[in-house]
Amino acid sequence: MILKRGLAYTRRPRAAIRMLRLSWVLLLFIGEVGLYYWHISRCQWPTNxxxxxxxxxxxxxxxxxxxxxxxxxxxxxxxxxxxxxxxxxxxxxxxxxxxxxxxxxxxxxxxxxxxxxxxxxxxxxxxxxxxxxxxxxxxxxxxxxxxxxxxxxxxxxxxxxxxxxxxxxxxxxxxxxxxxxxxxxxxxxxxxxxxxxxxxxxxxxxxxxxxxxxxxxxxxxxxxxxxxxxxxxxxxxxxxxxxxxxxxxxxxxxxxxxxxxxxxxxxxxxxxxxxxxxxxxxxxxxxxxxxxxxxxxxxxxxxxxxxxxxxxxxxxxxxxxxxxxxxxxxxxxxxQSFILQHCYLPYQLGIYKCYASSFAFSLLLLAYACWCQRKHHWNGSDDERVASGRSDAIEQGWRVQQQQSLLPTASSGQYIYPRGIKRRLALDVLRGASSVALVAVPSYIAFILLFYIV
Structure with missing residues (x-):
């Protein structure tokens, strides 16, 4: 049971990852392909x-x-x-x-x-x-x-x-x-x-x-x-x-x-x-x-x-x-023998700024999702094991210890979380970001290669 609970700590926030994967593919398509089509399509040949x-x-x-x-x-x-x-x-x-x-x-x-x-x-x-x-x-x-x-x-x-x-x-x-x-x-x-x-x-x-x-x-x-x-x-x-x-x-x-x-x-x-x-x-x-x-x-x-x-x-x-x-x-x-139309291309620095801000937002979203998931487990989410009759004295003692660690102290009024929580959260965020990158990076490469093979 303790092993099962330990494994629960390593679960990544799958919903957030799926959403970020989809968002990044869409964002990269817009930034690398869509905006170029839109800018060039909207500026048409001038006519009288x-x-x-x-x-x-x-x-x-x-x-x-x-x-x-x-x-x-x-x-x-x-x-x-x-x-x-x-x-x-x-x-x-x-x-x-x-x-x-x-x-x-x-x-x-x-x-x-x-x-x-x-x-x-x-x-x-x-x-x-x-x-x-x-x-x-x-x-x-x-x-x-x-x-x-x-x-x-x-x-x-x-x-x-x-x-x-x-x-x-x-x-x-x-x-x-x-x-x-x-x-x-x-x-x-x-x-x-x-x-x-x-x-x-x-x-x-x-x-x-x-x-x-x-x-x-x-x-x-x-x-x-x-x-x-x-x-x-x-x-x-x-x-x-x-x-x-x-x-x-x-x-x-x-x-x-x-x-x-x-x-x-x-x-x-x-x-x-x-x-x-x-x-x-x-x-x-x-x-x-x-x-x-x-x-x-x-x-x-x-x-x-x-x-x-x-x-x-x-x-x-x-x-x-x-x-x-x-x-x-x-x-x-x-x-009137000629007409000139000035046309404009995408603002490339603006696209890169959008990527940078989206990257920062993605990290914050992953950090929040990982925090919420770990906090859920710390707050005694082993009730299912108790209801199924599979709890024993060792497990009950672990729950009591865990619940006591979440109580506010007299001196600070703050919750005391398990040791190494920052490191664990950082690893969770890193794993989540890597999972998103496994989809986003190949998508970016594919959108770039599109203009070399067509």
Missing amino acids: GTKGTNISQVAIIADPQIVDHYSYGQSGLLLRITQFFTDIYIRKSYLLLQDIRSPATVIFLGDLMDGGREWDDSAWLSEYHGRYQSIFSNRDPANRRVYDMAGNHDIGIGNTIIPEALQRFHRYVGPTNQVIDVGGHSIVLLDTLTLESDDPVVSSSSRHLVQWLQDERIEDGSVLPRLLFTHVPMWRPDKTPCGSLRQSKHPYLLNRRGYQFRDQLFQNTTEHLLDAIQPAAIFSGDDHDTCTVEHQIHATERSVPEYTIGAFGWASGVPIASYGLLTLYHSSQGN
């Missing part, structure tokens, strides 16, 4: 409401900047952990963006990798082919065109362009200057990084493209509406507000300059591009946050909107990652 029009749909992604040891000065296991959690976020987001929204064209606005400009060829090729292309795999290459622009993290900027990195980008990724016709628009992918270099060998391709665009506009006034894409945003007057969608503590775009970066193009570069190209709109990245401003084209007195797209990763210094959905209407379909 006109039915039956000929349209093209373009997804715009800025600054994925896959993490490496140049990002935070990490190495070894800590770097691997950071890479895993940042990579899986981007992988899930891009996979679902393709499957749910099915863009015909995807444009990356540069900064593909964080330390790409610093790597030698072998390290860069390993990261690009083994990691970047795996994360950003084109799931429908027959019907989807993908264009990668260069960022300052890829090749440098201005007079600090790294020639080897620029040549490598051309060789393995593609040209840094392109003009493509999509949906009745001329999309200009302009390498403004090399444009501001004083080295004519470095800047010649960009300068020739700008000159060609200017000549074409002058010679043929019926050119398609132009959409200018640049990695670095255009210059604007200090503290020009960015609009209500901005998340940063600064409601405007800064204008800093440092090693291999600048927040804005030079003023003279901006004015020259606006006058020469005369775009209908400008799309930029680099800042990691959303910003919308209006520029004036001095030659025509016309204003042009610039849309800065937020970074696609969650470790970019902005709380919520984002991307853009651009609908293009063929120029013959009325005056």
Whole structure:
């Protein structure tokens, strides 16, 4: 009988464990799968409401900047952990963006990798082919065109362009200057990084493209509406507000300059591009946050909107990652030829905070359940053995001793519980948590693997 009662101490609170197992599976499914589906599904292609029009749909992604040891000065296991959690976020987001929204064209606005400009060829090729292309795999290459622009993290900027990195980008990724016709628009992918270099060998391709665009506009006034894409945003007057969608503590775009970066193009570069190209709109990245401003084209007195797209990763210094959905209407379909929709991805730090608070709550719930169960046994729960006639003197003496130990003392007024109760409770909670983890951890792994096998 005493052995039977001792075994009763080790019983885990099965009801609490079953509830926690189910709760964790549901929580992990929501955090790792459901929220991604919900965010991407709710942000739909923008439309002007006109039915039956000929349209093209373009997804715009800025600054994925896959993490490496140049990002935070990490190495070894800590770097691997950071890479895993940042990579899986981007992988899930891009996979679902393709499957749910099915863009015909995807444009990356540069900064593909964080330390790409610093790597030698072998390290860069390993990261690009083994990691970047795996994360950003084109799931429908027959019907989807993908264009990668260069960022300052890829090749440098201005007079600090790294020639080897620029040549490598051309060789393995593609040209840094392109003009493509999509949906009745001329999309200009302009390498403004090399444009501001004083080295004519470095800047010649960009300068020739700008000159060609200017000549074409002058010679043929019926050119398609132009959409200018640049990695670095255009210059604007200090503290020009960015609009209500901005998340940063600064409601405007800064204008800093440092090693291999600048927040804005030079003023003279901006004015020259606006006058020469005369775009209908400008799309930029680099800042990691959303910003919308209006520029004036001095030659025509016309204003042009610039849309800065937020970074696609969650470790970019902005709380919520984002991307853009651009609908293009063929120029013959009325005056409004394009519409942009800013879209937002899950708040990953918020998800992890939810996991942490849920873990703490789970431990408290298990501790309470274990406490209640042990207290129930201490309070003489052997009455069934007495009723069945199987109690003996030894057992009765044990019950008396147990009941006396639960009586309040004269000095403290507190119940005196058996020795080692804290240790026993801790072991009970540990066993319960392990039992929950046996279901929760495989569920988490399964939800992650889902995005590697589909």
